[in-house]
Amino acid sequence: MNNYQLAWRNLWRNRRRTLITAASVFFAVFFALVMRSFQLGAYERMFRNVIESYTGYLQLQGSDYFDEAILDNGFEIDTVFLEKLATDRNVKTIVPRLESFALAAAGTSTQGVIVMGIDPEKENRVTDMRNRLVRYRLTPKAVEALKNEKIPSLSGDLLDIFINESYTGTGRLMIDLDIDEKDTSAILPVIRRHASFRNEYLSAADTSSLLLGSGLSDFLNAGVGDTIVLMGQGYHGSTAAGKYMIKGIVRLPAPDIDNRIVYLPFSTAQALYGAPDMATSAVILLHSNDDHEVIETAGRLQEMISGPLKVHTWKELNALLVNQLEADNKSGMIMIAILYLVIAFGVFGTVLMMMAERRKEFGMLVSIGMKKGKLAGVVSLEMLFVGLLGVVSGIIASLPVVIYGNVHPIRFTGEMGKMYTDYGFEPVMPTMLPDTYYLWQTVVVLIILSVAIAFSIRKIFSINVISAMRS
Amino acid sequence: MIVEIAWKNVWRNKARSLIVIAAVTIGVFAGVFTMAAINSSVVQRIDAAVNEELSHIQVNNKGFRSSGDIQNTLRDFAWVKALLEITPGVKEVTGRILIKGIASTSAKSAGVEITGIDLERERQIFTLSEKLIPGTGTYFESETNFNTAFIGEKLAKELNIIRYIITDGALAKLKEEGIPSEVISRLETLRGQRFVSDKKFSDSFEDLLTTSEKKKYSMKIKEAAWSFREGSKIILTFLDVNNMQTGAAFRISGIYRTNNDMFEAMSVFVPVGELRSLTGMSEGTFHRVIARLDENDITDKVTPGIRKVLSGYEVLNWKEIQPDLAMMADMMQQIYGIFMTIILAALAFGIVNTMLMAVLERTRELGMLQAIGMNRRRIFIMIMLESIFLSIVGGIMGMAVGGAVIAATARNGINLVKYSEGMEAFGYTAHLFPTIDAGFFLMTTILIVITGILSSVYPARKALKLNPVEAIRGE
Numbered sequence: 001m002n003n004y005q006l007a008w009r010n011l012w013r014n015r016r017r018t019l020i021t022a023a024s025v026f027f028a029v030f031f032a033l034v035m036r037s038f039q040l041g042a043y044e045r046m047f048r049n050v051i052e053s054y055t056g057y058l059q060l061q062g063s064d065y066f067d068e069a070i071l072d073n074g075f076e077i078d079t080v081f082l083e084k085l086a087t088d089r090n091v092k093t094i095v096p097r098l099e100s101f102a103l104a105a106a107g108t109s110t111q112g113v114i115v116m117g118i119d120p121e122k123e124n125r126v127t128d129m130r131n132r133l134v135r136y137r138l139t140p141k142a143v144e145a146l147k148n149e150k151i152p153s154l155s156g157d158l159l160d161i162f163i164n165e166s167y168t169g170t171g172r173l174m175i176d177l178d179i180d181e182k183d184t185s186a187i188l189p190v191i192r193r194h195a196s197f198r199n200e201y202l203s204a205a206d207t208s209s210l211l212l213g214s215g216l217s218d219f220l221n222a223g224v225g226d227t228i229v230l231m232g233q234g235y236h237g238s239t240a241a242g243k244y245m246i247k248g249i250v251r252l253p254a255p256d257i258d259n260r261i262v263y264l265p266f267s268t269a270q271a272l273y274g275a276p277d278m279a280t281s282a283v284i285l286l287h288s289n290d291d292h293e294v295i296e297t298a299g300r301l302q303e304m305i306s307g308p309l310k311v312h313t314w315k316e317l318n319a320l321l322v323n324q325l326e327a328d329n330k331s332g333m334i335m336i337a338i339l340y341l342v343i344a345f346g347v348f349g350t351v352l353m354m355m356a357e358r359r360k361e362f363g364m365l366v367s368i369g370m371k372k373g374k375l376a377g378v379v380s381l382e383m384l385f386v387g388l389l390g391v392v393s394g395i396i397a398s399l400p401v402v403i404y405g406n407v408h409p410i411r412f413t414g415e416m417g418k419m420y421t422d423y424g425f426e427p428v429m430p431t432m433l434p435d436t437y438y439l440w441q442t443v444v445v446l447i448i449l450s451v452a453i454a455f456s457i458r459k460i461f462s463i464n465v466i467s468a469m470r471s
Numbered sequence: 472m473i474v475e476i477a478w479k480n481v482w483r484n485k486a487r488s489l490i491v492i493a494a495v496t497i498g499v500f501a502g503v504f505t506m507a508a509i510n511s512s513v514v515q516r517i518d519a520a521v522n523e524e525l526s527h528i529q530v531n532n533k534g535f536r537s538s539g540d541i542q543n544t545l546r547d548f549a550w551v552k553a554l555l556e557i558t559p560g561v562k563e564v565t566g567r568i569l570i571k572g573i574a575s576t577s578a579k580s581a582g583v584e585i586t587g588i589d590l591e592r593e594r595q596i597f598t599l600s601e602k603l604i605p606g607t608g609t610y611f612e613s614e615t616n617f618n619t620a621f622i623g624e625k626l627a628k629e630l631n632i633i634r635y636i637i638t639d640g641a642l643a644k645l646k647e648e649g650i651p652s653e654v655i656s657r658l659e660t661l662r663g664q665r666f667v668s669d670k671k672f673s674d675s676f677e678d679l680l681t682t683s684e685k686k687k688y689s690m691k692i693k694e695a696a697w698s699f700r701e702g703s704k705i706i707l708t709f710l711d712v713n714n715m716q717t718g719a720a721f722r723i724s725g726i727y728r729t730n731n732d733m734f735e736a737m738s739v740f741v742p743v744g745e746l747r748s749l750t751g752m753s754e755g756t757f758h759r760v761i762a763r764l765d766e767n768d769i770t771d772k773v774t775p776g777i778r779k780v781l782s783g784y785e786v787l788n789w790k791e792i793q794p795d796l797a798m799m800a801d802m803m804q805q806i807y808g809i810f811m812t813i814i815l816a817a818l819a820f821g822i823v824n825t826m827l828m829a830v831l832e833r834t835r836e837l838g839m840l841q842a843i844g845m846n847r848r849r850i851f852i853m854i855m856l857e858s859i860f861l862s863i864v865g866g867i868m869g870m871a872v873g874g875a876v877i878a879a880t881a882r883n884g885i886n887l888v889k890y891s892e893g894m895e896a897f898g899y900t901a902h903l904f905p906t907i908d909a910g911f912f913l914m915t916t917i918l919i920v921i922t923g924i925l926s927s928v929y930p931a932r933k934a935l936k937l938n939p940v941e942a943i944r945g946e
Contacts, residue, residue: 016827024820067668070579101580103573108540110571110710112582221538231716232573233580323893338501339817345494346821353487353828419795423897
């Protein structure tokens with residue numbers, strides 16, 4: 001009989017102990033995986049929200065703009081140069097922006113806002129802006145009308161929860177209102193009739209219209225067709241002031257930005273701030289957004305630049321968010337470390353018991369000629385099997401949860417949802433599909449096992465046959 | 472009697488019991504301490520919110536909070552104020568004017584909320600005047616003909632009012648702090664240069680110092696070089712009562728420092744009279760009344776009464792203004808319960824295994840006990856007690872160690888400097904002073920006993936299933 005067979009059979013001699021030990025490993029691995037998956041998934045979502053609706057993966061900025069985000073640190077657009085940069089193999093296109101700050105007033109409401117001058121068509125390729133226009137809105141009037149339709153599968157309670165919510169498409173709306181796929185086709189026309197929201201995207205030629213974040217629109221109590229006055233400080237200290245009509249309302253997933261953003265066509269923003277031909281940044285749209293590729297591309301582009309310009313990656317552009325999530329990440333890791341520490345003690349205790357209990361047996365085996373090396377090999381395999389049984393079952397059990405959570409993320413509503421929004425995060429918590437974090441759990445368990453194995457091997461080699469058999 | 476036997480049984484196999492006890496000790500310690508650290512950040516955040524930012528109760532016209540309309544002043548300020556003042560539990564009352572505007576210097580501008588305050592009364596309600604950074608002036612005490620403003624450090628940095636300069640004084644100060652003169656001599660090349668941002672200053676000595684030197688000294692260097700020119704001015708621009716753009720230069724009276732970057736960057740305080748005359752608001756008008764209570768605990772009790780008498784106004788307490796904070800405080804107990812349950816569940820596996828072992832190796836003995844007349848219930852209780860002892864001894868040791876470490880670290884706090892930027896952006900301090908309610912220990916003890924009981928059920932049932940005759944014959 002070979003070592004594997006021996007080890008396997010030994011395991012099932014004390015079935016209960018084997019199962020309980022494997023269960024403890026299973027518990028730790030399953031729990032750690034699910035928790036990590038939610039944590040990492042939430043981070044990924046937060047980053048993606050802010051990157052895809054705002055910063056982009058790479059930005060070109062005036063070299064002082066990063067430290068001091070003011071118009072005066074912007075750069076003059078050199079089309080020829082930008083085209084040259086765009087020839088890099090990972091660059092799709094480069095989209096200049098003019099970003100500044102202003103006070104926005106509508107009626108008697110005033111609010112400090114971010115003003116972003118964008119090229120409507122190009123920007124659409126970066127942030128998918130056209131699809132972020134609000135298509136449906138559950139205004140109190142719409143909710144009232146929908147309730148009066150008395151459709152059985154349309155819950156009045158859910159309508160009340162999501163009152164005043166804006167939607168850019170039907171997908172989220174159907175999920176929020178908990179409408180089954182089979183009912184969708186029947187309900188959709190009714191919702192279209194009552195809750196449709198009319199607005200339009202910007203065109204480059206617009207000189208007196210703008211787009212507004214949905215949160216900002218609520219705050220200023222201003223809708224499509226209303227007038228907004230923007231005023232602020234222009235280029236080189238000039239005064240910037242202008243009057244614009246709201247052409248459309250966009251909903252951005254990051255509330256922090258949604259509550260504060262105004263989009264103007266690029267040339268209109270340049271005119272407002274008295275900064276013709278200027279940009280404060282340019283988003284570099286990439287073919288591959290893979291971490292490694294982004295950094296490499298940034299390096300290549302920086303080499304091509306000679307003037308006072310600098311390329312920044314999304315990590316640099318969102319340094320604060322990176323720092324916040326890192327702190328949160330550490331707290332999650334501490335929690336898991338405690339869990340594994342406790343489990344390690346449990347495993348170690350079991351090994352200690354097993355060694356004590358089988359002293360006589362080991363003594364016997366050695367005395368009838370089994371080599372201590374072979375015995376140590378068999379015992380090591382036993383422990384490896386128990387550990388791997390726990391790890392593998394933990395991984396298998398976690399998969400359905402993780403996959404389900406990825407497709408149907410947890411959505412926070414009520415106070416909890418408001419708390420997330422107040423902190424500038426979308427109140428959604430998806431899971432992250434299996435990635436390297438799965439590997440790490442296995443590594444940690446292997447480390448715990450190797451300590452236990454080292455202990456038992458030492459024990460076996462120091463065994464004294466006579467006294468062991470007598471015990 | 473049974474208690475005694477169970478206790479002695481625990482110590483029959485010392486090594487085995489000690490391992491389980493050690494596991495429980497470490498698990499409980501880690502849980503208690505981690506929670507104390509997390510709890511402290513919430514407690515400190517609430518303290519700051521109440522004492523620096525919100526106070527206990529705020530009253531304004533309905534609709535003011537969402538629109539911030541300058542003309543939406545309190546209908547009858549004097550009446551509201553008088554009424555609050557005679558309400559039992561209210562300690563001090565003050566009025567505020569709140570206006571959105573832009574703060575700018577020649578270099579930069581930022582959106583702010585300008586608050587017109589009654590200087591003396593504010594001092595009774597908020598601790599902000601004590602948060603003045605030494606050397607940046609006073610809390611509206613210096614004589615000047617200018618308009619004056621009290622602003623946050625974050626805003627001052629954003630507007631480039633604060634800069635970094637290595638002066639002779641700064642070098643001398645570094646020497647005093649005990650930084651090697653060899654390091655200081657390298658910094659001397661930067662003498663006299665001005666840096667407008669933290670980042671630029673850090674970059675300037677990036678190549679001058681080694682990584683370990685930077686790690687050790689950069690905070691001290693920044694502190695020494697931190698400079699503010701007294702008498703600096705900012706321009707505040709806003710809309711007046713007729714919706715016309717207006718504004719004026721304000722001299723910085725002082726700069727305050729809190730743990731909340733958002734608050735520091737947004738909140739500019741000016742004497743209410745100055746703001747009124749600039750906006751054209753009439754004498755005696757206010758947007759909001761703020762009340763401080765005798766103590767925080769009575770907030771929930773006092774609020775409904777005030778709301779009833781002031782039914783025409785919006786009356787909110789700090790928990791309603793920042794529901795996230797109230798929720799955090801309420802959730803702490805739950806988070807702690809979940810956290811501890813997970814740790815104890817992990818520990819339970821070890822306890823079950825150990826107890827099972829203890830039962831199976833005593834098959835013969837347990838059979839004997841039954842044979843001589845010990846009833847099954849008593850055996851069950853004995854095994855359960857052994858399991859509870861294992862967990863409770865570890866639990867008490869874990870709580871004792873946890874309590875001691877909390878006390879030790881609470882004196883100087885734990886400073887997570889690396890994460891201060893991210894945490895302060897949310898208003899949470901990165902300098903934690905671990906603290907935990909006595910209630911947490913009680914809850915932990917209960918959870919530990921439950922763990923002991925639950926993890927004994929399976930082994931104890933195994934013991935009961937033994938047939939006395941077979942058990943004695945066995946082996």
